[in-house]
Structures are given as structure tokens and as C-alpha cells.
Amino acid sequence: MINLELSAQHQETYNNLRLVAEHMMRPYSRKYDSEEHSTPVEMAEVAKLLDGGAAGAATEKSSADSVRNGANLLAVTAYEAFCWGDVGLLLSMPGRGLGNAAINAVGTPEQVQEFGKTYAAMCITEPGTGSDSANISTTAVLDGEEWVLNGEKIYVTAGGRCDTLVVWATLDKSQGKAAIKSFIVKKGTPGCEVTRLERKMGIRASDTAAISFSDCRIPRKNLLGSEEVASDEEGRKKAFGGVMQTFDNTRPPVAAMAIGVARAALDMTREILGREDVTLDFATKPCNSSAVQAELYKMEAEWEGAKLLVQKAAWMADNKLPNSMEASMCKAKAGRMGNYVTLRCVELCQSLGYSENDLLEKFARDSKIIDIFEGTQQIQQLIVARRVLGKSSSELK
Amino acid sequence: MSNAAQPLFDLTPTDEQRMNRDTMQRFAAAEMRSQAKIADEADTTPVDFYAGTAALGLAMLPIPEPLGGAGMSHSPTSNALIMEDLAHGDLALALGAVSPLAFVNTLLDQGSDAQRELYLPPFCSDQFLAATTALLEPRATFEPTRLSTRATANAAGYTLSGTKTMVPLGLDAQLIMVIAQLEDQGPAAFLVEGTPQGMRREPESHMGLRTLQLATLTFEETQLPASALLGGGDFNLQRFLDLSRIGICALAVGTCQAILDYVTPYVNERQAFGEPISHRQSVAFMVADIAIELEAMRLMTWRAASRAEQGLDFHEQSYLAKLFCAEHAMRIATDGVQLLGGHGFCREHPVEMWYRNLRAIAILDGVASV
Numbered sequence: 001m002i003n004l005e006l007s008a009q010h011q012e013t014y015n016n017l018r019l020v021a022e023h024m025m026r027p028y029s030r031k032y033d034s035e036e037h038s039t040p041v042e043m044a045e046v047a048k049l050l051d052g053g054a055a056g057a058a059t060e061k062s063s064a065d066s067v068r069n070g071a072n073l074l075a076v077t078a079y080e081a082f083c084w085g086d087v088g089l090l091l092s093m094p095g096r097g098l099g100n101a102a103i104n105a106v107g108t109p110e111q112v113q114e115f116g117k118t119y120a121a122m123c124i125t126e127p128g129t130g131s132d133s134a135n136i137s138t139t140a141v142l143d144g145e146e147w148v149l150n151g152e153k154i155y156v157t158a159g160g161r162c163d164t165l166v167v168w169a170t171l172d173k174s175q176g177k178a179a180i181k182s183f184i185v186k187k188g189t190p191g192c193e194v195t196r197l198e199r200k201m202g203i204r205a206s207d208t209a210a211i212s213f214s215d216c217r218i219p220r221k222n223l224l225g226s227e228e229v230a231s232d233e234e235g236r237k238k239a240f241g242g243v244m245q246t247f248d249n250t251r252p253p254v255a256a257m258a259i260g261v262a263r264a265a266l267d268m269t270r271e272i273l274g275r276e277d278v279t280l281d282f283a284t285k286p287c288n289s290s291a292v293q294a295e296l297y298k299m300e301a302e303w304e305g306a307k308l309l310v311q312k313a314a315w316m317a318d319n320k321l322p323n324s325m326e327a328s329m330c331k332a333k334a335g336r337m338g339n340y341v342t343l344r345c346v347e348l349c350q351s352l353g354y355s356e357n358d359l360l361e362k363f364a365r366d367s368k369i370i371d372i373f374e375g376t377q378q379i380q381q382l383i384v385a386r387r388v389l390g391k392s393s394s395e396l397k
Numbered sequence: 398m399s400n401a402a403q404p405l406f407d408l409t410p411t412d413e414q415r416m417n418r419d420t421m422q423r424f425a426a427a428e429m430r431s432q433a434k435i436a437d438e439a440d441t442t443p444v445d446f447y448a449g450t451a452a453l454g455l456a457m458l459p460i461p462e463p464l465g466g467a468g469m470s471h472s473p474t475s476n477a478l479i480m481e482d483l484a485h486g487d488l489a490l491a492l493g494a495v496s497p498l499a500f501v502n503t504l505l506d507q508g509s510d511a512q513r514e515l516y517l518p519p520f521c522s523d524q525f526l527a528a529t530t531a532l533l534e535p536r537a538t539f540e541p542t543r544l545s546t547r548a549t550a551n552a553a554g555y556t557l558s559g560t561k562t563m564v565p566l567g568l569d570a571q572l573i574m575v576i577a578q579l580e581d582q583g584p585a586a587f588l589v590e591g592t593p594q595g596m597r598r599e600p601e602s603h604m605g606l607r608t609l610q611l612a613t614l615t616f617e618e619t620q621l622p623a624s625a626l627l628g629g630g631d632f633n634l635q636r637f638l639d640l641s642r643i644g645i646c647a648l649a650v651g652t653c654q655a656i657l658d659y660v661t662p663y664v665n666e667r668q669a670f671g672e673p674i675s676h677r678q679s680v681a682f683m684v685a686d687i688a689i690e691l692e693a694m695r696l697m698t699w700r701a702a703s704r705a706e707q708g709l710d711f712h713e714q715s716y717l718a719k720l721f722c723a724e725h726a727m728r729i730a731t732d733g734v735q736l737l738g739g740h741g742f743c744r745e746h747p748v749e750m751w752y753r754n755l756r757a758i759a760i761l762d763g764v765a766s767v
Contacts, residue, residue: 001407002414002474003707004700008403069405282716283635287759288540301721304700304714305693312696315406329689378682385681388657388688389665396681 004308006077007069014077020046021085026359029086032205033362037197039161040092040205047094070318072249076256076310083260084267087366088205090257097158098122099166101250102182106224115184120164123153123211131379133168134177134240138213140169142227145220147183149191149213155373159209160197163187166224167213175229178236182224191216202365247375251327252313254374258338258367259307265345265363266299272349272358292348299341306330306337325387332380335371342367404707408699414475421482424453425651429486430747433608437489437750442569442610447493451525455479456497459505464514465521471505473640476767477647477702481695484651485658488754489609491648495765496565499644500528500574502766503637507586507628515624516572516588528572530641531561531614532763541638541762546577546616548585554623555579557587557595557616563757565764567612568598574627575616576634576763584634586627595619605753637766639712640705642719644765646698649726649758653691656733656751660684664736683732690725697721702767723759730755 006014024046032040082090099120103111129135138151149169156165164186171179185192196210230236270280278292286294309330316323342364346353353360371377386396410418428449436443459476460466469475476498483491501520504513520526534545546559557577564573571591579585592598597615664675664684674680697718704711730752734741741748 001404002410002699002703003404003407004696004703005404005406005707005709007405010406067405067407067409073406282713283542283638285540286720288538297717297720298724300713301697301717301724304717305690305697305721308696308700309689309693311406312408312692315408326692329692332685333689333693378678381682381685382678384688385675385678385685388684389661389675389681391665391675391681396676396678 004311006073006311010069010073010077013074014081017078017081018084020049021082024049025082025085025089028089028205029359029362030356032088032092034204036199036204037160037207040089043089043093047096050093051095068318069315072252072314072317073311075253076259076314079253079256080260080263080307080310083257084264085260086205087257087261087370088203091157091203091206092161094119094161097162098250099162099164102166102224103164103184105249106182107184110221111184111224115164118163119158119161120166120184121156121158121162121209123156123159123165123167125153125155127152127154131376134180136168136170136180137173138167138169139173140171140181140183140223142171142220143217146217147220147223149183149185149216149218152210152212154210155198156209156211157206157373159211160194160207165192165211171227171229176236177240179229180240181227183218184222184224185213185216185218189216189218201368202362203369248324248327249317251331251374251380252310252317254370255306255310255313255331255334258334258370259303259310261363261367261370262299262303262306262338262341265342265360265367266296266303268358268360268363269345269349269353270296272352272360295344295348299344302337303341306334309333325384328375328380328383328387331375332377332384335377335380338367339371408696410478413469414478417475418478418482420453421479422485425483425486425491429483429490430655433487433490434744434747434750436608438744440607442493442566443490443608444569446490447527447566448525450494451523453494455495456501456520456526456528458498460501460517460521461513464517466517471502473643473702473705473767474699476502477643477698480644480647480765480767481651481654481698484648485655486651487608488648488652488751488757489606491651492606492765493566493609495644496530496570497526497528499641499764499766500530500572502640503530503574503586504588504627506640506766507632507637509628511624512588512627526572527566527570528574529564529566529570530574530576530764530766531564531567532576533561533563533760535560535562535613541576541634542584544576544578544584546575548577548579548587548621550580551620553620554625555587555621557589557619557621559616561614561616562601563603563611563761564614566610567614568600568610573614575614576637579626579630582630583632585630585632586637587621587625588627589619589621589625593619593621604756605750606757635712638762639701639715641763641766642715643698643702643705643711644767645758645761646694646701646715646718646722647767648765649722649755650691650695650698652751652755653687653694653726653729656729656748657684657687657691659746659748660687660733660736667737680736683736687729687732691729694718694722694725705767726755726758 097120099122140147167183198208313326313330346364457466459471462468548555573589575587595617596619599613601611667674701711701714701718733748
């Protein structure tokens with residue numbers, strides 16, 4: 001049955017996490033925005049709360065049919081609630097890095113056992129390689145029972161504070177995508193060094209590290225997935241496809257971050273404007289409303305559309321439907337919506353929006369990264385376009 | 398409605414909806430697409446087409462069995478799916494075809510028992526019964542909650558005065574639901590049969606929807622019986638508008654899907670600089686954005702419909718869906734023409750017609766109750 005409401009259980013989770021966001025994150029938003037690179041220790045408490053089951057059970061299955069509302073819908077619901085609180089602080093939640101997602105998704109039981117509960121960051125981007133992640137230059141060479149890693153990684157979210165790194169490296173650059181593998185590196189391993197923390201426009205609570213690997217030796221068993229480099233075309237495609245598939249699961253939650261921060265901006269804007277008697281009745285036609293009301297309606301509509309795309313992509317993943325296109329659709333839409341809404345909210349509240357007395361200006365700075373990381377707007381459009389048009393990456397570049 | 402006390406998030410249509418969609422989609426492909434452009438260019442109302450839609454039995458679907466109908470439960474979601482699928486064939490023809498269904502839906506939703514028993518059985522025959530709704534008035538700042546058309550109570554019933562515009566099937570409709578301001582009371586709906594004394598019908602000509610027979614209806618002290626007042630005067634204008642906005646959104650979704658389905662093979666086949674134009678990001682990204690915004694339009698429409706069906710408040714959702722669909726449908730239609738370049742501007746391709754038709758989404762109200 002067509003129903004686009006959250007299940008009662010997921011709605012309750014959302015409500016609970018919104019309280020967590022309001023009382024355990026918002027109070028520290030300004031502090032860690034001002035004190036970039038200091039660790040938001042308060043987030044350990046939030047993480048503990050989550051380990052205690054505050055997010056609720058993951059999966060609900062209807063008895064009548066086989067529809068599932070599972071971990072993916074729960075994730076987008078939780079991310080939205082947390083990012084209503086603070087995007088940067090969510091990214092600073094110990095034990096919940098992107099690397100954790102990768103280890104839990106493709107790790108062996110032993111790898112999950114050893115590293116699943118550590119705080120794991122993901123190292124993909126390099127100084128010379130952003131969106132074309134198939135082009136990375138960091139190398140991994142097998143020497144006896146050890147891999148030897150060499151290269152530079154940047155934009156590692158939580159790279160300074162984490163315990164574990166999941167590093168993309170190539171076994172043989174001449175073999176292209178198929179030779180790219182992920183490796184688990186314990187922080188503190190000789191040859192692995194955090195060389196710099198970035199200073200950023202937004203999400204300053206979250207540390208973004210540059211990490212270098214020079215003859216960094218790790219155990220052979222720390223490779224995620226298979227050591228084989230596929231030799232035939234089919235296998236080569238599949239190998240990198242497997243690596244990229246992680247994104248089908250991570251893009252909807254990242255898109256949900258934009259839903260959360262845009263909701264925060266809209267709530268705050270409507271409250272501020274409400275104090276000056278600007279209210280919405282959702283009845284007057286936009287063209288008969290004041291300009292500020294019409295703009296608020298438009299933003300609410302854009303928010304709703306983006307949110308439903310995110311929920312659809314997550315629902316598809318929960319129900320084992322291929323969702324690569326929908327994951328990119330929701331990331332593209334939510335990314336640009338979040339940016340547009342938060343910036344417009346600053347404008348609509350004029351000096352109150354621009355001021356650091358309130359958080360609207362911070363939301364507008366934080367939101368920009370969501371349209372960039374986990375695949376830029378343009379990369380998402382490219383993926384959607386290829387799917388809709390039936391084009392390969394060599395035809396539609 | 399499902400029996401489940403707490404439904405899960407789900408985008409799966411019911412089996413019944415799936416079968417129904419199949420029928421509508423086949424009808425739209427076989428009977429609508431080809432006729433739409435011919436009728437649009439000839440600037441005529443394809444009377445035979447509308448007569449042919451009687452075979453679909455659209456209007457009788459939700460009518461209770463004792464009154465001769467199919468007795469399906471009144472389902473805003475199913476109705477929205479019907480409208481989406483028919484509009485994939487053609488927006489104007491779809492709106493005309495569902496105009497009686499919209500009339501029936503409002504009657505079922507807000508009419509009295511006596512009115513249902515009187516007016517619904519004629520919809521359950523194999524003839525197309527032209528019925529429609531008159532809400533819009535010819536003013537630039539028209540607002541449904543500020544109506545100029547007035548009804549005044551008198552001993553014989555009500556007199557109606559005012560001008561309605563953009564009334565679908567406005568020349569032929571034998572049953573018309575006229576929304577007017579009832580003096581000293583508030584907004585109300587009146588059931589007008591035929592062309593009573595003091596009522597005039599005049600054809601209109603618009604940039605699009607040229608096969609919908611849009612008309613001006615003028616009422617000058619038109620006397621109506623007391624029984625013409627819908628639901629005895631308990632008219633919920635906002636609910637009526639909200640239900641109709643869902644239908645208008647669904648029609649926009651179907652039309653925009655048709656645009657996406659049309660431009661996709663076109664940009665793959667059209668060559669420039671030695672390769673398909675779809676190999677250029679400026680073209681490909683436009684197509685991607687059509688697909689993205691269209692899907693958001695659809696989900697917003699479905700959500701509002703599903704909330705209405707479940708008895709949840711759906712006022713904000715239908716308002717936002719209408720706003721979103723109006724804006725993005727026009728964007729999609731504009732890009733649809735742009736993607737075909739000069740060919741899109743010429744009437745050999747349907748994109749220019751979709752562009753003209755979809756401009757109406759932001760303007761239409763009240764004519765497509767689900």
C-alpha cells in the first residue's frame with residue numbers, strides 16, 4: 001500500500017533523536033564552530049546513548065506483505081534528526097565514521113570483530129584526485145605477509161581523532177579501477193602520519209585530516225575484500241563496482257544530513273519571522289502571498305521533495321531493490337536544496353540571519369559541504385544521466 | 398485502506414491499482430497520444446474521444462453498488478494514479494476524461510444522501526456524461542477563498558450571479574458544480590443542471606488545453622432550487638481545493654513523464670559534432686534534472702494522496718505538492734522544448750504542446766478532485 005509516512009517506530013526514533021540533537025548537540029554548536037580542532041568530548045555521551053539502543057530497533061517487517069522498513073530508512077531518519085542538531089558534531093561522533101560503514105559492509109567476520117567497533121575513518125581523496133576516485137595514486141605492494149602503503153590522502157573526515165583508517169590504494173595503477181583495493185590501517189602504525197588538519201568554512205567541529213603513508217606496513221589480512229585483480233573486463237568492472245557500491249548505501253544518509261540542516265534553518269527562520277508577524281496558512285496562492293511568504297512556501301516544498309527522494313532511496317535499499325540511480329538522485333536534490341534553503345534563510349532574516357548571535361549563518365556555511373562530499377552535485381547528475389540515458393562512462397564522460 | 402494499524406513506509410501499489418494502471422497506460426498509449434496533437438492542431442473538442450472514455454467506466458468506479466456503480470472504495474491514491482497514467486497520454490484530454498470523475502468524487506465527499514441518489518446513477522451507464530466544476534474567476538489576483546460569484550437565498554432557493562472561467566467541457570457539461578460565496582454564510586457549492594435561465598456559456602481560447610473545451614460561464618440572477626446547494630451548505634472549501642490539487646499534481650506528473658520519455662530517445666539519436674548530443678553534460682544534466690524533479694513531484698503527490706486516503710491531515714502536503722509541481726512541471730516543459738532546439742519549437746513534435754499545456758498547472762484549481 002502506498003504510504004509515505006514513517007512507521008510509528010521510526011517516527012518515535014526521530015522524535016527521540018531530535019531531543020538528543022536539541023539538548024546534547026545544539027548547546028555546543030557555536031562552541032565547536034569557534035574552537036576549530038578542539039575535540040567535542042560531549043559527543044562521547046551521545047554515542048554511548050546510541051550504543052544503549054536510543055535509536056531503536058533497525059528492522060520492521062509488515063506481517064501482511066514482505067515490505068521492510070530497515071536499517072537504511074532508520075539511518076536517514078537518524079541522520080536527519082542529528083543534523084537538525086549539528087552536522088559537524090554528527091561527524092564527530094566516535095565510533096561512527098565512514099570507515100565503520102565500509103568495514104561492516106564488506107569486512108570478514110574477523111575484520112568486523114577486530115575493527116568494527118573502533119572509530120574508523122575513510123581515506124579516498126588525494127591531492128591530485130577528487131571525484132575521479134578510480135585515478136588514485138596511493139600504492140599497496142605485497143611484501144611477504146605485509147602490505148606496504150605509500151601515498152598522500154586528504155579530506156579524511158575524523159582522520160585526526162579516529163583509531164582506524166580504511167585506505168583506498170592501487171595494487172597496480174596500470175590496471176586501472178580493478179586494481180583499487182581498501183586496506184585497514186591502525187592509527188599509530190609506523191609510516192602513517194597525520195600531517196595537517198584543514199581549516200574550513202563550515203562543519204568546523206569535525207576534523208578533516210591530511211594523512212601520509214610512507215612505507216607503512218600492515219598485515220596481509222587487513223585487505224578488505226579479495227586480493228585478486230580481475231583479468232577479464234566483466235570482473236574488472238565488478239571489482240570497482242563493488243567498491244563504489246558502498247556509496248549506494250552511504251549517499252542517502254549523507255543526503256539526509258542536508259534534510260536535517262535545512263529543516264533546522266527553516267524552523268529557525270519561521271520562528272524569527274513569526275516574531276515579526278510573518279506566518280503561513282498554506283492556503284493563499286504563492287502569487288497572492290507576500291514575497292517572503294512565497295519564498296518560505298517554495299523552500300518548504302523543495303525540502304519536502306528532497307526528503308521524500310531520500311526516503312525512497314533508503315526504502316529501496318531496505319527492500320533489496322537496486323537503488324544506485326535513486327541514491328544519486330536524492331543526493332543531488334538534497335545537496336542543492338540544503339544549500340539553497342540555508343542561504344536563503346540567512347537572506348530572509350537579513351541582519352539577524354547574517355549575525356553570529358544565531359545559528360542561521362552557521363547552517364549556511366555547514367550546508368555547502370553536503371553538496372560536495374560523498375560525490376559532488378555534478379557527479380550525482382552524471383550518474384543519474386547515465387542511468388536515464390543508458391550511457392556508459394566512456395560515452396557520457 | 399490497509400487493515401494494518403501502523404503502516405510501514407511503502408511505495409508498492411496494491412494489486413488492484415497495478416491492474417488499473419495497466420489498463421489506463423494502455424488506453425493512454427493507444428487512444429490518447431495520437432489524437433491529442435491532431436485535435437490540438439485542429440483546435441476542436443474531440444467529442445468522440447470523450448464519448449469513448451465511457452468504456453473505462455472512470456466515473457462509476459467509486460459509486461456505491463446500490464446506485465449502480467462499481468462500489469470500489471473511494472481512494473484518492475487510486476484516483477491520483479489514474480490521472481497520472483491518463484495524462485501520460487495527454488494532459489488536456491485526461492483532464493476532460495476525468496472531469497466527471499472529479500465531479501463524482503466531490504459529490505461523494507461532500508454531497509448529501511439525497512444528492513448522491515439523484516445525481517450519481519446517470520454516471521453508471523455506458524455513455525460519457527459531461528460533468529464539470531466551475532471555480533476560477535477572471536481576475537489576475539484570483540484567490541479561491543475570495544470569490545466574486547455570489548449566491549443569495551430566496552424563497553425558491555438561491556440566485557447565482559457572477560462569472561466563472563476556464564471551466565473544462567464548459568460548453569457541453571450537463572452537470573456543473575459551481576463554487577460561489579453564499580451571502581451571510583461563506584463559500585458553498587451549487588449543482589447546476591443544464592443551462593438555466595440567466596446562465597450563458599461562451600467558448601474561450603487559451604494558449605494551451607485547446608481540446609478541453611474551456612469556457613466562460615456567466616450567471617445573472619440565475620435561479621436555482623434549494624436542493625442545488627451541495628451537502629445542505631456544509632461545504633468545506635479547503636478540503637475541496639486540497640483534494641483537487643492532488644489531482645492536478647498527478648496530471649502534471651503524468652505529462653512530465655511523457656516529456657522525459659520523449660526527450661530521452663531524442664537526445665540519444667540526435668547527432669551534433671559527430672556524436673549524440675546526450676554525450677554532452679549540458680544536455681545530459683538537463684535530462685537528469687528532469688528525472689530528479691519529476692520523481693520528487695510524484696512522491697509529493699503520492700504522499701498527499703495517501704494521507705488523504707488514510708484520514709490524516711493533508712492540507713499542507715497538497716499545497717506544497719501543487720506549488721512544487723507547478724514550478725517544476727513548467728521547468729521540465731521548458732527544458733523539454735530546449736532539448737529539441739528549433740525542432741521543439743515546431744508543431745511536428747509534441748513538446749511545444751506540453752509546454753503550452755503545462756503552463757496551466759499553476760493556474761488550475763478545483764477541477765480534478767481525487
